[in-house]
Amino acid sequence: MSHKSDIEIARAAKKRPIQEIGEKLAIPPGDLIPYGHDKAKVSRDFIRSLDGRPDGKLILVTAINPTPAGEGKTTTTVGLGDGLNAIGKKAAICIREASLGPCFGMKGGAAGGGYAQVVPMEEMNLHFTGDFHAITAAHNLLSAMIDNHIHWGNELGIDTRRITWRRALDVNDRALRSVVTSLGGPGNGFPAEAGFDITAASEIMAILCLAEDLADLEMRLGNIIVAYRRDRSPVFCRDIKADRPMTALLRDALQPNLVQTLENNPAFVHGGPFANIAHGCNSVIATKTALKLADYVVTEAGFGADLGAEKFLNIKCRKAGLSPSAIVVVATCRALKLNGGVTLADLSKENPNAVVEGCSNLGRHIDNMRKFGVPVIVAINHFHADTESEIDAIRAYVAGKGAEAIVCTHWANGSKGTLELAEKVAAIADADEAEFAPLYRDEIGLMDKIEAIATGIYGASTVSADPSVHARLKRWEADGYGHLPVCMAKTQNSFSADPGLRGAPSGFVLPVRDVRLSAGAGFVVALCGEIMTMPGLPRVPAAESIGLDADGNIEGLS
Structure with missing residues (x-):
């Protein structure tokens, strides 16, 4: 296994000219607006010309609640896209653009990792095409x-x-x-x-x-x-x-960006709302364009399935008329051990019992995704310290849920590490068994929608909100906005609004502190607990490690 950093791997990539990547999707060179040699925007006229073409299969990659141990959702999205291409399928991926906030703050970049990355990594994590x-x-x-x-x-x-x-x-x-x-x-x-x-x-x-x-x-x-x-x-x-x-x-920002994976497969990278304080999905225009050009489109939704996937399914799919064929839930032994009560310092020690304990978090995400009528498969993102007993514990737990868990080694091995997952996902998508439907109907009240997510997805017993919040929701309903979906702004670290509450808590009260009407976007934002729409930097921000080497190359990005 390589011990190179993500940025070293990305810099050594053998990139193809972006026109060659466009050719894989039959995009004529004249319909690519190049930003340098390795990235381009797809023209409006070309996108308009795709109307009437059939859509490919849409595959959503989501995950358990994030932990400091890392889950690897974007990495798995990239790895699965490469894997589908490696087994002979015509596949593209759709991910979000990176915000400078997390790049210079705590989370790092948004281009995947190891040998499952999108390049050019430095540009993607900094100014990219200026969107x-x-x-x-x-x-x-x-x-x-x-x-x-x-x-x-x-x-x-x-x-x-x-x-x-x-x-x-x-x-x-x-x-x-x-x-x-x-x-x-x-x-x-x-x-x-x-x-x-x-x-x-x-x-x-x-x-x-x-x-x-x-x-x-x-x-x-x-x-x-x-x-x-x-x-x-x-x-x-x-x-x-x-x-x-x-x-x-x-005008130009609305045109989706085309780049490539390390294995020279097409990747659309466009839009970047966070999933904890916004709706957490890449652009509708990029996803719909990809579906017209590829037989399989792998996309991700930010943070855990309680946030990004819920919003992808209840907001994006509802508004854009999209219907996913399969959902992949990413989990790691390390993150499940954390959910099972193990400390960060002890994560390297074998502990299958803690994995089983932490699987309650994974289990609820599986159950939640099935509520939308879409088949679910679990991807175990493999770390080198994982043991067979821990992996077997996840497999057995997921089998008990009537689903399958597949070990993936794409971080170390690229598409070779996702061939089994790719075969299984393609088979699920091709079976056409999904009967997608959003969790709640447009017609119910705004507070009823908030409660439907709080109880049906998070496991809360009830929602608490100040009378002024109820009054505003009622006024918006009277003003004709009652049909809108809701976008929950909540900590990503827990099903609850308490970031320290891991596993699968239930019976708690979800506090809705404030609500905002996004009449242009077409949803109502409910701010839960202490969530902030302007994050702060950590005590030691990632910015301290980012700079240029003697040759002018950027270093320190992850």
């Missing part, structure tokens, strides 16, 4: 135009105490969560309380990832509620006349 910057700029243009409108007389009668639109920045900066703007005298506007969210949590990010085309993008941007008047009537982005210039800023 995040375009989203940040469009978001803050709207902020500036709202303040400017108020400064020049406030013709729309905005209640300055009820501006709901915050600002955005793609860096973890806790100092900006709550700020006061326009200090320094009348020339600078009217002082007001404001705050920043990380770009991945911006409603613009969600809109870009759910929009079908430029016209849909502009309409959704126009539907954003930015403030309320004294009579509580909403003020929309289109009232500020910001929708058209924002669409102009986002």
Whole structure:
């Protein structure tokens, strides 16, 4: 097994010109807009020309709740995509773009790892094709135009105490969560309380990832509620006349990005909402384009299945008319041992009993995914210290659930380590046994939807919320937004809102602290517990290890 770092492996990759990768999907070179030699955007005209083509099979990769031991969801997505190609299938993968927040913070990059990576890794984890910057700029243009409108007389009668639109920045900066703007005298506007969210949590990010085309993008941007008047009537982005210039800023960002895996297979990398504070899936336009071009499309949803997969199925699939054929739940012996009560320091010691104890977390995710009517298979992402007794314990537990667990060694061996998983997943997808349906109906109330997820997915007994939260939900229902799905903002580390509660807790009360209406994206956000939409940096941020070597190469990214 190689002991090279992810970045060393990525730098040694034998990349093919991006036009050759496009050829694998029959994308003409003229319909690729190159950003250098190894990445390109797919043209709008080409995407439009795909209408009417049949769709390939959609495979979702999700995971147990994340732990410091690591699960490897993106790595498995890449490994499975390479594995499907290795067994002769025409497959593509769809993943999200990386946010600078986690890259310089704690989580690291978003390009996979080991010999199951997407390249160019450095560019993907930093500026890539500029999509995040375009989203940040469009978001803050709207902020500036709202303040400017108020400064020049406030013709729309905005209640300055009820501006709901915050600002955005793609860096973890806790100092900006709550700020006061326009200090320094009348020339600078009217002082007001404001705050920043990380770009991945911006409603613009969600809109870009759910929009079908430029016209849909502009309409959704126009539907954003930015403030309320004294009579509580909403003020929309289109009232500020910001929708058209924002669409102009986002024109190129809406086109999906094509790159390649280490094994030169096609990968669409587009959009990047976090799954703990946003909806956690790559763009609809990238997924739908891939489905028209490949027979199998492997995509992932962020964090554990209680967050990313739930939102993929209840929000993205509902809104885009997508229907997955199979769901892969990723687990590791190490993470299950942590869920079974083992400390980080003792993870290397063999402990099949702790694996069995921790399987309660895996089991609930399997049960939850089946509630959507889609067949489930488990991928055991292999670490070198895993023992046969621990792997057998997972296999036996999963078999008891009526499913199968497959050991995967893609981190060390690339596609050779996922051939069995690829064969099984293809067989499941080809059997066409999925009968996908979202967890709840559009017609039920907003609080009923929150409760359906809290009790049906998390295992809560009930939801607690301040009367003001209930009142806002009722008002939004009266205003015609009751049909929207809900997007839960909750810690990724537990089924509950308590990040320290591992395993499969049940019977707890889920606290809904606040709710936000994302009328442009088309969902209501429920903030649970202490979750923040602007993360902070850890005591020792990853940024301290990132820099350039003597040759100008980036080092320290992971």
